[in-house]
Amino acid sequence: MVRHMLSSLLLLWSFSHELYLTELKYDSLTEQSWKNQNLYSVPLDLDIRLRRLDLSNNFIRQLQTLVLPYLEQLDLSTNQLDFISEAAFENLTQLEELNLSRNALNNNTGVNSKALQSISGLKSLDISFNSLSDGAVELYLRNKYSLDQLKMTGNALTRLSHSLFKESKGLRAITIDDNRISVIEEGTFEPLRQLEMLNLAKNNLAHICDFKLRQLKYLNLSRNSVEFFVTREDDQLYRLEILDLSYNKLLYFPIVPKMNRLKYLHLQNNVLGSLNSEAAMVSQANYLYNEIFNEKTIRKNYLHANWRLMPLKYFDLSYNHFRTFPVETFSLLSSLETLILSNNCLQNIIWNIRNYSDSGERRQLYFPSLKHLVLQGNGLVNISPLFLGALKKIETLNLQENSVQPCAFIDHLRSSRTTQQMNLITSCVAFEQLRTLKHLNLKENNIKMLPPNAFQKTSLVSLNLARNTHMVMHEGALEGVRATLESLIISEINITSSDLTLPCMPALTQLKISNNHLDILPSSLSCSPLREIDIRNNAFIALNHSLMDTLSVHLKLMYISGNTFNCCDSKWLIILNELKIKLPDISDTKCFTPGNSNIAVTEYLKIPLFHCLLHTTAQKVHFGQMLIVVLFLFVVLTVFIIWTRNLCCTERSCIV
Ligand SMILES: *[C@@H]1O[C@H](CO)[C@@H](O)[C@H](O)[C@H]1NC(C)=O
Ligand SMILES: *[C@@H]1O[C@H](CO)[C@@H](O)[C@H](O)[C@H]1NC(C)=O
Numbered sequence: 241m242v243r244h245m246l247s248s249l250l251l252l253w254s255f256s257h258e259l260y261l262t263e264l265k266y267d268s269l270t271e272q273s274w275k276n277q278n279l280y281s282v283p284l285d286l287d288i289r290l291r292r293l294d295l296s297n298n299f300i301r302q303l304q305t306l307v308l309p310y311l312e313q314l315d316l317s318t319n320q321l322d323f324i325s326e327a328a329f330e331n332l333t334q335l336e337e338l339n340l341s342r343n344a345l346n347n348n349t350g351v352n353s354k355a356l357q358s359i360s361g362l363k364s365l366d367i368s369f370n371s372l373s374d375g376a377v378e379l380y381l382r383n384k385y386s387l388d389q390l391k392m393t394g395n396a397l398t399r400l401s402h403s404l405f406k407e408s409k410g411l412r413a414i415t416i417d418d419n420r421i422s423v424i425e426e427g428t429f430e431p432l433r434q435l436e437m438l439n440l441a442k443n444n445l446a447h448i449c450d451f452k453l454r455q456l457k458y459l460n461l462s463r464n465s466v467e468f469f470v471t472r473e474d475d476q477l478y479r480l481e482i483l484d485l486s487y488n489k490l491l492y493f494p495i496v497p498k499m500n501r502l503k504y505l506h507l508q509n510n511v512l513g514s515l516n517s518e519a520a521m522v523s524q525a526n527y528l529y530n531e532i533f534n535e536k537t538i539r540k541n542y543l544h545a546n547w548r549l550m551p552l553k554y555f556d557l558s559y560n561h562f563r564t565f566p567v568e569t570f571s572l573l574s575s576l577e578t579l580i581l582s583n584n585c586l587q588n589i590i591w592n593i594r595n596y597s598d599s600g601e602r603r604q605l606y607f608p609s610l611k612h613l614v615l616q617g618n619g620l621v622n623i624s625p626l627f628l629g630a631l632k633k634i635e636t637l638n639l640q641e642n643s644v645q646p647c648a649f650i651d652h653l654r655s656s657r658t659t660q661q662m663n664l665i666t667s668c669v670a671f672e673q674l675r676t677l678k679h680l681n682l683k684e685n686n687i688k689m690l691p692p693n694a695f696q697k698t699s700l701v702s703l704n705l706a707r708n709t710h711m712v713m714h715e716g717a718l719e720g721v722r723a724t725l726e727s728l729i730i731s732e733i734n735i736t737s738s739d740l741t742l743p744c745m746p747a748l749t750q751l752k753i754s755n756n757h758l759d760i761l762p763s764s765l766s767c768s769p770l771r772e773i774d775i776r777n778n779a780f781i782a783l784n785h786s787l788m789d790t791l792s793v794h795l796k797l798m799y800i801s802g803n804t805f806n807c808c809d810s811k812w813l814i815i816l817n818e819l820k821i822k823l824p825d826i827s828d829t830k831c832f833t834p835g836n837s838n839i840a841v842t843e844y845l846k847i848p849l850f851h852c853l854l855h856t857t858a859q860k861v862h863f864g865q866m867l868i869v870v871l872f873l874f875v876v877l878t879v880f881i882i883w884t885r886n887l888c889c890t891e892r893s894c895i896v
């Protein structure tokens with residue numbers, strides 16, 4: 241019985257072993273890489289069973305007939321191919337993927353195209369960077385009925401004609417970026433029913449007057465010269481999900497299809513928002529629509545009608561010219577989660593919305609899904625409280641590089657008149673309305689005063705106050721968020737230890753206080769489970785070792801360079817070093833010794849006793865000298881006393 245089991249186990253083992261071996265053989269047989277081998281021609285003795293062959297990065301100039309009936313993938317990219325013999329591919333009946341990028345296929349297009357026309361089963365073709373002209377490409381794309389993916393990056397195409405893809409209508413993805421295309425004839429892409437992904441970035445396209453590609457999911461028109469993008473309104477469903485029109489010359493909002501699935505819209509680096517008012521922006525876009533489609537009778541707000549139905553989640557409008565925040569237009573985007581308006585010219589966000597015309601009743605608008613709002617680099621001073629109140633779901637607010645002053649918290653039940661007056665005098669931003677806010681970035685706002693309870697009622701988890709060089713932090717500034725705050729950055733605020741009071745923050749795990757004038761760590765930090773501390777470039781001489789001992793329980797990472805540490809008062813450093821806490825900048829950290837020489841902390845740590853023993857012996861010498869002096873004085877004094885007493889006695893005896 242046992243023997244039987246053993247033999248069957250053995251059998252199993254040898255079987256699986258053999259299987260493993262054949263698999264190994266199979267792989268090396270069917271796949272070969274000759275990449276980067278200084279080849280000037282295709283090796284002659286190729287195994288006929290090959291399925292994949294990589295001949296990239298060589299110097300092959302000519303290709304003769306290849307007889308590899310099982311070959312599925314052939315990579316000839318980065319060679320010097322300019323001649324492919326007519327029959328070269330004839331026997332590659334299984335070939336599905338061919339990479340010919342970075343060759344010289346602009347040469348001998350007649351012969352080369354005949355060779356390419358003989359492989360009809362091709363699914364993926366890459367002919368990027370071959371200096372191909374319009375005519376050459378048209379020849380190379382003949383007889384490609386099963387082509388699924390085509391890459392033609394970096395060629396010399398100028399005009400896409402409607403006959404270009406007539407024999408490759410099954411294409412699903414086309415990349416023609418980095419060419420010089422300025423004209424796309426009508427009917428070029430429309431017949432490609434499977435087309436989902438079209439990349440036309442880095443060309444010379446100027447106008448998209450009548451967008452019709454309902455089948456597309458991804459369209460990249462970044463880095464062209466597009467001035468407008470207009471879709472004629474119809475009731476068809478467009479599948480477009482991602483539209484990139486960044487780095488163009490858009491003056492007006494694009495008019496997208498009415499029924500769409502657009503989720504990501506990239507409009508950064510254009511000239512949008514140059515018009516003074518929201519009403520002007522909207523009416524200009526609609527005017528353009530009417531002009532293009534010659535509709536003079538019906539006056540309709542196409543822009544708003546279409547935006548209202550758009551399921552947009554992500555909207556990038558950074559590096560444009562917005563001077564006003566188009567509140568009404570953006571509030572139509574009810575699914576919008578991320579809005580990026582950094583580097584525009586918004587100095588104020590005012591709540592200037594049209595009321596219902598008949599009743600004169602006030603209209604309340606919301607941004608019902610907006611979670612992330614980026615307003616960095618705008619010079620913002622005022623933000624209307626009505627606007628903040630409309631941000632019902634806001635989690636991240638980036639206000640870096642603006643001029644925002646936080647208001648003091650007004651407790652409306654027990655409002656002290658002075659704080660209210662203070663808030664009225666200086667135009668300030670009342671963060672207390674943002675109940676859902678988790679991440680606030682106020683770096684570089686030239687904040688003068690961080691008033692008490694500035695962030696009361698928010699749920700702040702991270703707060704960045706860096707580079708507010710003149711900021712005075714009120715003792716109770718962080719009071720409202722001390723229980724939730726996990727990350728605090730107060731670097732480069734030019735603060736001294738006597739001006740810095742931090743509350744007990746039981747959730748704080750990251751603290752950055754670099755580039756200040758601090759010499760003492762606030763002892764309230766013992767409340768915090770800090771994992772990361774940055775104290776670079778301050779005035780620390782030593783750190784409180786009992787505090788560091790407490791903190792070392794959670795501490796993982798600490799930056800310490802740029803301080804003037806005392807080597808001989810470095811119990812804290814020895815604690816950190818022994819607990820293997822990561823000190824990435826320790827090699828740039830110096831400390832001074834009693835001899836007043838600066839040495840690298842790493843040097844000091846190698847033989848700490850040596851450097852500071854000198855220090856203690858120096859003290860001993862000093863003490864010894866003192867002792868000798870004292871003894872000497874004592875002796876002199878006694879001698880003197882004895883001598884004077886003797887003198888007295890003799891004198892007295894004289895008198896007596
Ligand atoms: C190569 O293909 C041609 C044409 O299909 C055929 O006549 C020839 O026999 C093939 N050669 C080999 C070696 O398979
Ligand atoms: C073709 O090769 C180039 C260079 O090796 C590579 O960058 C490119 O991604 C390849 N094309 C395809 C479709 O894999």
Ligand SMILES: *[C@@H]1O[C@H](CO)[C@@H](O)[C@H](O)[C@H]1NC(C)=O
Nearest residue numbers: 322343344345346347348349
């Ligand atoms: C082939 O291309 C090279 C440059 O890549 C050029 O010098 C040469 O004249 C071309 N030959 C033909 C036949 O076009």
Ligand SMILES: *[C@@H]1O[C@H](CO)[C@@H](O)[C@H](O)[C@H]1NC(C)=O
Nearest residue numbers: 417441442460462482484506
């Ligand atoms: C569009 O193309 C540009 C340029 O190639 C690229 O940087 C960008 O990431 C692309 N956009 C998207 C959304 O993929």
Ligand SMILES: *[C@@H]1O[C@H](CO)[C@@H](O)[C@H](O)[C@H]1NC(C)=O
Nearest residue numbers: 592593594595600601602603
């Ligand atoms: C809308 O109505 C409110 C109150 O009724 C008023 O304060 C506001 O100025 C009006 N807005 C406009 C743009 O007319």
Ligand SMILES: *[C@@H]1O[C@H](CO)[C@@H](O)[C@H](O)[C@H]1NC(C)=O
Nearest residue numbers: 708709710733734735736757
């Ligand atoms: C930092 O504060 C000192 C006074 O404490 C002041 O003289 C100095 O100009 C300030 N530095 C900056 C960059 O604001």
Ligand SMILES: *[C@@H]1O[C@H](CO)[C@@H](O)[C@H](O)[C@H]1NC(C)=O
Nearest residue numbers: 763766784785786787788790
């Ligand atoms: C060192 O920190 C502890 C808290 O861990 C505190 O009680 C003590 O007063 C601090 N010592 C100095 C000199 O600041």
